[in-house]
Amino acid sequence: MTAARMSEARTSIIGAFLVALGPISMALYTPAMPELVSAFGTTDGMIKLTLSLYFGGFAISQLIAGSLSDAFGRKPVTMAFMAIYLIGSLMSAFAPTVHVLLAGRLIQGIGAAAGMTVSRAIVRDQFTGDKAASIMNLIGMMLAVGPALAPTIGSIALGLAGWRSIFFVMLGFSATACLIAYVFLEETSVPDRSKARIGPLTAAYKEVLTDSRFVSATLVIAGAVGVLYTLAAILPFILIDRVGLTPLQFGIGMLMQSGMYFAGSVAVRLLLARFTASQLIVPGLTLIGIGSAAVALSIALLPLGFLSVMVPVAVFAFGIAFITPSMMTAAIAPFPHIAGTASALMGFVQMGSGLVGGLICAAIGTPVLAMATVIPSFGLVSIISFLVYRAAIRAHPLLDADKLVEEYKTAAEMSAAA
Numbered sequence: 001m002t003a004a005r006m007s008e009a010r011t012s013i014i015g016a017f018l019v020a021l022g023p024i025s026m027a028l029y030t031p032a033m034p035e036l037v038s039a040f041g042t043t044d045g046m047i048k049l050t051l052s053l054y055f056g057g058f059a060i061s062q063l064i065a066g067s068l069s070d071a072f073g074r075k076p077v078t079m080a081f082m083a084i085y086l087i088g089s090l091m092s093a094f095a096p097t098v099h100v101l102l103a104g105r106l107i108q109g110i111g112a113a114a115g116m117t118v119s120r121a122i123v124r125d126q127f128t129g130d131k132a133a134s135i136m137n138l139i140g141m142m143l144a145v146g147p148a149l150a151p152t153i154g155s156i157a158l159g160l161a162g163w164r165s166i167f168f169v170m171l172g173f174s175a176t177a178c179l180i181a182y183v184f185l186e187e188t189s190v191p192d193r194s195k196a197r198i199g200p201l202t203a204a205y206k207e208v209l210t211d212s213r214f215v216s217a218t219l220v221i222a223g224a225v226g227v228l229y230t231l232a233a234i235l236p237f238i239l240i241d242r243v244g245l246t247p248l249q250f251g252i253g254m255l256m257q258s259g260m261y262f263a264g265s266v267a268v269r270l271l272l273a274r275f276t277a278s279q280l281i282v283p284g285l286t287l288i289g290i291g292s293a294a295v296a297l298s299i300a301l302l303p304l305g306f307l308s309v310m311v312p313v314a315v316f317a318f319g320i321a322f323i324t325p326s327m328m329t330a331a332i333a334p335f336p337h338i339a340g341t342a343s344a345l346m347g348f349v350q351m352g353s354g355l356v357g358g359l360i361c362a363a364i365g366t367p368v369l370a371m372a373t374v375i376p377s378f379g380l381v382s383i384i385s386f387l388v389y390r391a392a393i394r395a396h397p398l399l400d401a402d403k404l405v406e407e408y409k410t411a412a413e414m415s416a417a418a
Helices: 008-027 030-039 044-072 074-093 097-125 129-159 164-183 200-209 210-241 248-251 257-269 275-303 307-331 335-363 367-396 405-417
Strands: none
Touching: 008 044, 008 074, 008 097, 008 129, 008 210, 008 307, 008 335, 030 129, 030 210, 030 248, 044 074, 044 097, 044 210, 044 257, 044 335, 074 097, 074 164, 074 307, 097 164, 097 335, 129 164, 129 248, 129 257, 200 210, 200 335, 210 257, 210 367, 248 257, 257 275, 257 307, 275 307, 275 367, 307 335, 307 367, 335 367
16 A cells, blocks of 8 residues: 555545446436437347447456556556547447447447546555545445436436437546546556566466355356346336336436445445344345346236336345445455455456346347346346355355454445446
8 A cells, every 4th residue: 555645535536436437327328228229220139239348348348457557557547548438438429320339338338447447446555444445435325326317317318419418428427537537636556567467467367267265256246236237238128118118217217226226235334333244145145036036026927017127126236235245355355465356357247247148138139028037047146156155165264254344344335336
């Protein structure tokens, strides 16, 4: 850790803005997805692919951005990736064909990923313990509030000026991010170009990926968080096209999902005063299991409507907040010497789950059928992966795992990074 180059407040604001850029860019244009089908004369599957490519670019770029920021510094890497995001936003805003839109969304994902990586790094570079937890608290709040409001903002922009205006809003975000990075972001690390060498990077990735504790803990998170990313690809087509909501109603209605996740995060912070984060995993997975079953049963047995779709989703989202603090900490805990690498790989798998979910939904074709099958399947992945994790921990126990109170508290705020 270096001496603090920025105040806690300054670090909090910069980190919150950078980390929220990616999730907001995902959620902002979801109300326009059905309209994009007719605007480009294409299929639902092609428009869903714009979201899947965004996830893919975001996932892969996290692996690169973290290493580059270690090697060349936080500030120059942030500015470079924000410029990439700006280019992707321009391509998307002026896309003459759906194929240009696909390319623009991929480039946006690549650029936005640095915000997630660098925001964590600038906190880790300067602060530890309670100060770091306090900063991550604000960042975590932004991660919950930003995506919660984004569909509503997107639906308002869509109603006022059409779908292209949504990407102009993203252009504004990217220009602001570049300005913040240039004017206000101080360099918080000591760049070391040796960290960008292929040999050490490959060895570190191999060490992490061959550890069953990391793989199983990460899959617990990926199965749960992958549901949120997958829902972003299919809910607009269910709630707008099938249920009959307007884009504005859809944007407001999505507050049920993000609001319950936010409520779960608040509940976890209160419960951590009396319980360890590991004690909250089973209740969280129970809620995820109930939500998974309710999704399948409500679609099969009840008339399709807003409540029959969103109440099970809300239960699932509330449960996710209970498992992420402990499982994020558990995934990285075996690797104190390469925590950055482990964190980057965890982020890659999380975003990759969104890509996989979106591709499966596109292959199924029917959004309602996709929701009834993919969402429960992802929930089952989380539950089974936790059973594997418990077996892995019994075979290779973590020293004092339940005593890492400060890490758990910090991880509770990082859970929205899912």
